Amino acid sequence: MTVKQALSHAREMLANQNIEDPALETELLLRHVLRKSRAELLSEPDHELSPAEVETFLILVNRRLNGEPTAYITGHREFYGHDFHVNPTVLIPRPESELLVERALQLAHSHNISTIADIGTGCGAIAISLALDLHDVEIYATDISRSALEVARFNYQQYDLTGRICLLEGNMLDPLPRPVDLITANLPYVTDAELTRVNTFGFEPSLALNGGPDGLDKISLLCRQTHEKLCQSGYLLLEIGQGQRKTVCTLLRDLFPLADIEVIPDLSGIDRVVSLSLP
Ligand SMILES: C[S@@+](CC[C@H](N)C(=O)[O-])C[C@H]1O[C@@H](n2cnc3c(N)ncnc32)[C@H](O)[C@@H]1O
Known part of the structure; x- marks a missing residue:
């Protein structure tokens, strides 16, 4: 053949x-x-x-x-032009999340940002893509899953980023030692009802997909913790799922009445990233 x-x-x-x-x-x-x-x-x-x-x-x-997803069979997935090792303990990075990276880089290049935290980092795709572009920024990457952090560690060592990214295990913003200028987060946002319809269901970890009854358990928790861990004039970038815009924006508006809130659609026109800028 x-x-x-x-x-x-x-x-x-x-x-x-x-x-x-x-x-x-x-x-x-x-x-x-x-x-x-x-x-x-x-x-x-x-x-x-x-x-x-x-x-x-x-x-x-x-x-x-x-x-079985091809990325788990080959052990690789390309994201933002970089190759990442993946295994079934981590979500396979999605092209939609490149929008979050693009937006974070725009902010970092045009504002005074010296510290970033990527929450729920999985294989580290977002944090590592940022670190490869932003040489003077201190980056924290957190996850509640120890096995996911092992994959992230493997990936940042492949890119020789040892010492550039600080990996922290724990719930949401709890492990951060101090407030940061920018928080990025692609947290689980699939609803309980939608979970079995995800085409990788049974292969990707549900810890990385499931956001509870309305898909917003994790995102809401993060928003409520943000006060303590985001610096003055800081930024929060959240990836959201289809139909979640209104609930997330209302929650953020209640928590941060003076902040600017913007929603950015992805290439399919779906509201994908919510951006919060503190005054
Ligand atoms: C949707 S995946 C995203 C992974 C990665 N950021 C990406 O975009 O490829 C969500 C990640 O959040 C992590 N996670 C779930 N609950 C968490 C929590 N309470 N605190 C921190 N991380 C959490 C999961 O382990 C998973 O790695």
């Missing part, structure tokens, strides 16, 4: 099961087996796979057909 035949065969199998973007997923799986870059893979369409490579590839395709 050649590269071209393997790709086409697997692509058809994934497409038949309505897996989104079967061409990309197939490529990622075959690249993982052959340990090749995209350019290397696509430049050799007639390269003949060994029987062992064919067998391994088909096993991975079957895992994907059984619902």
